[in-house]
Amino acid sequence: MWKLLTEKKVLSWALYDWANSAFATVMLAGLFPIFFKEYLSADQSATTSTFHLGVANSAAGIVIVLLAPILGAIADAGQARKRLLLSFASLGMIMTVSLYGVAEGAWLTAAILYALGVIGFMGSLIFYDALIVKVARPEQYDLVSGYGYSLGYLGGGLLFSLDVLMTLYPAWFGFADAGEAVRFSFITVAIWWAVFTLPLVFNVPADEGLRLPMFKAVRGGFRQLRTTFQEIRKLRVVSLFLLAYWLYIDGVDTVVRMAVDYGMSIGFDSNDLIIALLITQFVGFPAALLFGMLGQKIGPKAGILIALGVYFFVTTWAYFMEEVYEFYMLAVVIGLVQGGVQSLSRSLYARIIPPEKSGEFFGFYNMMGKFAAVIGPVMMGTVAMLTDSSRLGILSITLLFALGGGLLLLVNVKEGERIAGQL
Structure with a gap:
């Protein structure tokens, strides 16, 4: 196992998870939501700022929904997975740095820059996910996918720890106040993301075959997109999994x-x-790797279903939560399963699609995942606004875990593997 995980191309691929998780932890989950609510939206109610942040996340998700399958097909046609990964990652880095200069109260400007950063982040993942077929064999997907998420939790957690220290003790780092420290943390995210993307650039194998000029790749990509959509409609296992994934990853x-x-x-x-x-980040580091091993033992589908059961329990518990220690306990529980459900979903999907068409098929995979991100935050924000209850907003998410898990039970993974091998 360790020989595989230390292989240059596998480690370099997994380090992109370490790189981009800086954005996931600091911008998506951590400091930016706090900065948005307390600094950029200080004159607004809690439910209003929740709604605005939800809309920003959902707007980015809509763009990715529209672009993901097209970009995946173009990447396969033009042999451009790595080039497009770097293009989207660069967009995310530039937008993240730009947030440093946003003035207090300028929530709309910040929301636009943040949404563009999210587009860069999510867009790069289309091609990162697709590159798993370049670094691992099908029987290695569960472990390698979990390895990526594991490094992501560790890398994101390390940078997040540094940024939190800067925020809590700004004078130690020469900052005037916590606000200045938080804004500087956006710069650290971009630097971290850029530096740890370099191993993938140099060590992950390039796409083989003829590299078409971009206009021909676009034309070929649209033609291939139509073909792939027709194939997915015929592949019942793939279609059913994508529908289940759309629902449950929304909740995640x-x-x-x-x-x-x-x-x-x-x-x-x-x-x-x-x-x-x-707590979630550092619990998630070993847990994601262990889930990859669990997937090899009991299968990725069973591992995902276990994680979804935990998520249903967590979101129900969150509705009744009163004390901060309960939030800590929930953080531990989420850390145990969050990376697992993400990594095993990626590896299960890689098993049931033809590897030579990974870009376009993962384009649809990311489309369903990001379409979920369109619905989830807005649903939570809207329920919170209409009922004037953030608790009911979080409780509404349990429906997505229940429906997604129910559909996943119907997915026949062995049949999907057999059909994918024949295409």
Whole structure:
């Protein structure tokens, strides 16, 4: 196992998870939601700022929904997975750095820059996920996918820890106040993301075959997109899995992006919430790798179903939560399963699709995942606004875990593997 995990191309691929998780922890889950609510939206109610942040996340999700399958097909046609990964990652880095200069109260400007950063982050993952077929064999997907998420939790957690220290003790680092420290943390995210992307650039194998000019790749990509969509419609196992994934990953993404906002809405101190996020990151590091091993033993489908049961329990518990220690306990539980459900979903999907068409098929995979991100945050924000209850907003997410898990039970993984091998 360790020989595989230390192989240059596998480690370099997994380090991109370490790289981009800086954005996931600091921007999606951690400091930016607090900064948005306390600094950029200080003159607004808690439910209004929740709604605005949800809309920003959902707007980015809509763009990815529209682009993901097209970009995946173009990447396969033009042999451009790595080039497009770097293009989207660069967009995310530039937008993240730009947030440093946003003035107090300028929530709309910040929301736009943040949404563009999210587009860069999510867009790069289309091609990162697809590159798993370049670094591992099918029987290795569960372990390698879990390895990536494991490094992501560790890397994201380390940078997040540094940024939290800067925020809690700004004078130690030469900052005037916590606000200046938080804004500087956005710069650290971009630097971290850029530096740890380099191993993938140099060590992950390039796509083989003829590299078409971009206009021909676009034309070929649209033609291939039509073919792939027709294939997915015929592949019942793939279609059913994508529908299940769409529903349950909605709940996972919403918990990631809105947990801190929810905690603040029910009266918890932002510093306590930051500590809870750190707990999730460092619990998630070994747990994601262990889930990869679990997937090899009992199968990825069974592992995902276990994780979804835990998520259903967690979101129900969150509705009744009153004390901050409960938030800490929930952080531990989420850390145990969050990376597992993400990594095993990726590896299960890689098993049931033709590897030579991974870009376009993962384009649809990411489309369904990001379409979920369109619905989840807005649903939570809307329920909170209409009922004037953030608790009911979080409780609404349980429906997504229940429906997604029910559909996943119907997915026949062995049949999907057999059909994928024949295409």
